Amino acid sequence: MIPESQIGKNIKSLRLSRKLTLAGLAGKAGLTKGYLSKVENSEKSPPVSTLIVIAKALSVTLSQIFGEENTTVRCSVVKMAERQFMAKTSVGFGYSYETLAHKYPNKKMEPSLLTIPADSKKSLVFQHDGEEMVLVVEGTMRFFHGEDEYLLETGDCVYFDSSVPHFALPADHRDVKCVDVIYVP
Numbered sequence: 001m002i003p004e005s006q007i008g009k010n011i012k013s014l015r016l017s018r019k020l021t022l023a024g025l026a027g028k029a030g031l032t033k034g035y036l037s038k039v040e041n042s043e044k045s046p047p048v049s050t051l052i053v054i055a056k057a058l059s060v061t062l063s064q065i066f067g068e069e070n071t072t073v074r075c076s077v078v079k080m081a082e083r084q085f086m087a088k089t090s091v092g093f094g095y096s097y098e099t100l101a102h103k104y105p106n107k108k109m110e111p112s113l114l115t116i117p118a119d120s121k122k123s124l125v126f127q128h129d130g131e132e133m134v135l136v137v138e139g140t141m142r143f144f145h146g147e148d149e150y151l152l153e154t155g156d157c158v159y160f161d162s163s164v165p166h167f168a169l170p171a172d173h174r175d176v177k178c179v180d181v182i183y184v185p
Helices: 004-017 022-029 033-040 048-058
Strands: 085-087 096-099 109-116 131-138 141-145 148-152 157-161 166-170 176-183
Touching (some): 004 033, 048 109, 141 157, 166 176
Antiparallel strands (some): 085 096
């Protein structure tokens, strides 16, 4: 399992190899220099959408930020015990993400298992290039996309333009588990 601290180190290494200053990368990514510094120093664990923005600003893939090797792979299996936490609920944005395909390098999609804790009352609003699909596998959630709100129950799926602000909250007293697939062209 890749430690969260390694993601920040990888970002810093990629930034330095491109001769970008912290301020330069922050500007390209639309982030503050302070926030990016905290990410690089593993004081902040950003959501996948922010990692995608950083990867794009660095002209690398999300796989490279995770330190995955650039080998030719045509099929990848990730056993349940091999999933890696990309973010935990304790880091401030309320969701936890587990990787579902971290062994496949240079992938076009980023699938993860997303858990929204039952006690979540608020969420950061996410917005990034591309498209996204969320399949609810357990629980019921309120999904917000722009000005619209949808009630999604176990088995329901939503596919959407992820450049529109979006977030989700549990609809009742249960955790919500979802398969989340992010595609960035």
